[in-house]
Amino acid sequence: MIPVSPLADSFGRVMCDLRVSVTDRCNFRCLYCLPETEEAANFYRTKFDAVKNPNPLQPAALQWKPKSQLLTFEEIERVVRVAVARGINKIRITGGEPLLRQGVEQLIARIAQIPGVEDLAMTTNGFHFSQKAEALRAAGLRRVSFSLDSLDEKNFKRMTGRDGLSEVLAGIRKARELGMNPVKVNAVVIRGINDNEIEALADFARTEQLSLRFIEFMPLDSGHTWLADLVVPGREILQRLQARHALVQSKPSHAAETARRWKFADGAGEIGIIAPVTEPFCGFCNRLRLTADGKIRTCLFSLGEHDLKPLLRGSADDAQLEERLRGIVWQKEERHHIGEPGFVQPERSMSCIGG
Numbered sequence: 001m002i003p004v005s006p007l008a009d010s011f012g013r014v015m016c017d018l019r020v021s022v023t024d025r026c027n028f029r030c031l032y033c034l035p036e037t038e039e040a041a042n043f044y045r046t047k048f049d050a051v052k053n054p055n056p057l058q059p060a061a062l063q064w065k066p067k068s069q070l071l072t073f074e075e076i077e078r079v080v081r082v083a084v085a086r087g088i089n090k091i092r093i094t095g096g097e098p099l100l101r102q103g104v105e106q107l108i109a110r111i112a113q114i115p116g117v118e119d120l121a122m123t124t125n126g127f128h129f130s131q132k133a134e135a136l137r138a139a140g141l142r143r144v145s146f147s148l149d150s151l152d153e154k155n156f157k158r159m160t161g162r163d164g165l166s167e168v169l170a171g172i173r174k175a176r177e178l179g180m181n182p183v184k185v186n187a188v189v190i191r192g193i194n195d196n197e198i199e200a201l202a203d204f205a206r207t208e209q210l211s212l213r214f215i216e217f218m219p220l221d222s223g224h225t226w227l228a229d230l231v232v233p234g235r236e237i238l239q240r241l242q243a244r245h246a247l248v249q250s251k252p253s254h255a256a257e258t259a260r261r262w263k264f265a266d267g268a269g270e271i272g273i274i275a276p277v278t279e280p281f282c283g284f285c286n287r288l289r290l291t292a293d294g295k296i297r298t299c300l301f302s303l304g305e306h307d308l309k310p311l312l313r314g315s316a317d318d319a320q321l322e323e324r325l326r327g328i329v330w331q332k333e334e335r336h337h338i339g340e341p342g343f344v345q346p347e348r349s350m351s352c353i354g355g
């Protein structure tokens with residue numbers, strides 16, 4: 001069904017993809033998202049002479065949003081329905097760690113039955129996935145992306161601030177057993193931390209027949225300590241993998257696809273490269289984000305957010321909500337400005353924005 005009037009921005013881009021964050025909380029403390037451990041601080045301090053932030057950790061007492069400020073499942077469902085009626089067809093449930101939101105499978109079930117939702121996926125750190133997998137599958141979840149940045153227990157802990165490699169690997173196995181397809185794995189690569197594992201992660205994708213995407217480190221960490229020198233450019237990752245394997249580039253499945261993908265020549269497994277820092281793809285961006293506390297973000301790097309809560313908790317009807325969404329989308333930024341003079345990192349980290 002082609003919507004009468006889709007959600008379009010002033011640059012002619014039409015929105016199809018809504019990322020819904022269901023919580024800002026997380027059980028991990030990833031170095032690139034919510035760094036917490038002293039080891040993480042030391043990495044940032046010693047790697048470079050001048051870190052921009054002398055205390056490169058998140059504030060000691062992390063200020064999670066009070067539960068009363070988080071959207072209820074009814075409110076989230078309403079926003080999704082209104083957006084889907086105007087052309088959004090892909091929904092991704094994320095966070096924080098979405099599996100920490102109690103009853104998240106009930107939200108999945110509500111969204112799965114909205115006519116027009118063609119693709120419903122989740123991004124998770126995978127720690128709790130095995131226990132919840134069957135309920136999620138039964139609720140209608142068909143696709144899942146796991147975050148896994150290291151296959152080495154010690155390095156996994158350095159990256160995530162927690163032990164948990166075996167739980168995440170079990171979650172990935174469980175998703176495959178349940179026939180979720182594709183099972184994707186995301187690895188953020190940080191120079192000097194896990195760039196020595198690029199080849200091992202690619203081999204993992206090959207032997208486990210997974211789609212593994214390498215992601216460039218973006219300035220979205222809570223410590224605001226991102227440095228360009230920590231980014232391993234997608235091009236460098238690709239060259240290293242091409243030196244070891246015959247890779248065949250896959251055709252993009254659609255113009256807005258963020259990953260460039262390659263299959264191993266023997267057809268087992270796939271690798272992807274997501275390079276938002278060194279090869280931005282803003283020109284085709286069709287994504288919107290709804291934060292757990294009800295704000296629409298039109299770009300990962302937006303410096304402003306648009307609060308839907310007053311409408312959702314006031315007396316606005318769906319037509320008014322739609323009108324507001326339409327106005328917000330029209331103002332979507334043309335592109336990000338990472339690396340340019342005057343670039344300002346958003347205040348909230350990826351865990352609060354919803355990756």
Ligand code: SAM
Pocket residue numbers: 026032033094095096097098123124125126145146147186187188215216217218219220221350351354355
């Ligand atoms: N907790 C879940 C997880 O880790 O998969 C979902 C939320 S997490 C914010 C979503 C994705 O954002 C993850 O794949 C994570 O690796 C990625 N991410 C977080 N911070 C990032 C950063 N600074 N640069 C690039 N990717 C980042």
Ligand code: SF4
Pocket residue numbers: 026027028029030033034095096097125147350351
């Ligand atoms: Fe948590 Fe995901 Fe952020 Fe890691 S990337 S701290 S798992 S929200």
